Amino acid sequence: MADTQSVISDVKLFLEKLKKEMPEIFGPQTQTDSKNAAEQSAAVQNRVLYNGDLHEARIYLTPDQEPGVAFDGTVFHIYLQTKNDNPGTLVTDWLRQKADEVLKMRTKEWAEKIGVEYNHIVLKDQKTLWASCSGKKNINYSYRIIKMPPAVQDYLMVHELCHLIHMNHSAEYWQLVAQFCPDYKLHRRWLNEHKDAVFADETLKYTPQDTADC
Numbered sequence: 001m002a003d004t005q006s007v008i009s010d011v012k013l014f015l016e017k018l019k020k021e022m023p024e025i026f027g028p029q030t031q032t033d034s035k036n037a038a039e040q041s042a043a044v045q046n047r048v049l050y051n052g053d054l055h056e057a058r059i060y061l062t063p064d065q066e067p068g069v070a071f072d073g074t075v076f077h078i079y080l081q082t083k084n085d086n087p088g089t090l091v092t093d094w095l096r097q098k099a100d101e102v103l104k105m106r107t108k109e110w111a112e113k114i115g116v117e118y119n120h121i122v123l124k125d126q127k128t129l130w131a132s133c134s135g136k137k138n139i140n141y142s143y144r145i146i147k148m149p150p151a152v153q154d155y156l157m158v159h160e161l162c163h164l165i166h167m168n169h170s171a172e173y174w175q176l177v178a179q180f181c182p183d184y185k186l187h188r189r190w191l192n193e194h195k196d197a198v199f200a201d202e203t204l205k206y207t208p209q210d211t212a213d214c
Helices: 002-021 031-044 087-114 143-147 150-162 171-180 184-199 208-213
Strands: 047-050 053-061 068-071 075-080 121-124 131-133 139-142
Touching: 047 087, 047 143, 053 087, 068 087, 075 087, 087 121, 087 139, 087 143, 087 150, 087 171, 131 150, 139 143, 139 150, 143 150, 143 184, 150 171, 150 184, 171 184
Parallel strands: 053 075, 121 139
Antiparallel strands: 047 053, 068 075, 131 139
16 A cells, blocks of 8 residues: 555656656647647646645635635635735645644554654644654654655654654664554655655646636
8 A cells, every 4th residue: 555655656746747847758739639728727737736646726716705725635626815815825724734633643643553652743844854853752744744645644653753762763763663664665765756846835826717617
């Protein structure tokens, strides 16, 4: 299961990068294809990285509704009250809230499996570390972890919780990590290869066509 999550995410992010850097390898478009692509560009030009997958973002102007984000499992629906609302900020706030909910819940579950106790969990926007564990048994996470495949998220939780037993990266420490996360080397590779995508801010753009389905 863990292998599948990481590999699928690898492929999707790689293809998305190729589409941007080498569009010619995807073949020429017909005139009809080009027209359809132009008509649909407002709906498909925006993407949100969540749980290791790139999801389409559709942005609507809804003056009678509070600004906010709804995710239906496939598409992010972003509602702006005015054109001055920033869709990227709304999505970032949604990701932060989801990270606070999910990471805290799953860290508790992993702590029970490993048999350790921690004090506090704090979510930040760390630019140099995905996560850290202090001598006071406090765990810090970057909210951006929620963008990663769930299996990679789990690895980072296990990584920090194992530091509550070994405050180092000794052979004994890695043996403990491997006990609960046998694929940790695969997940470390995912982190190295996709850190730019995870660290990238949400830059989403509203265009009038997005109101078509509203």
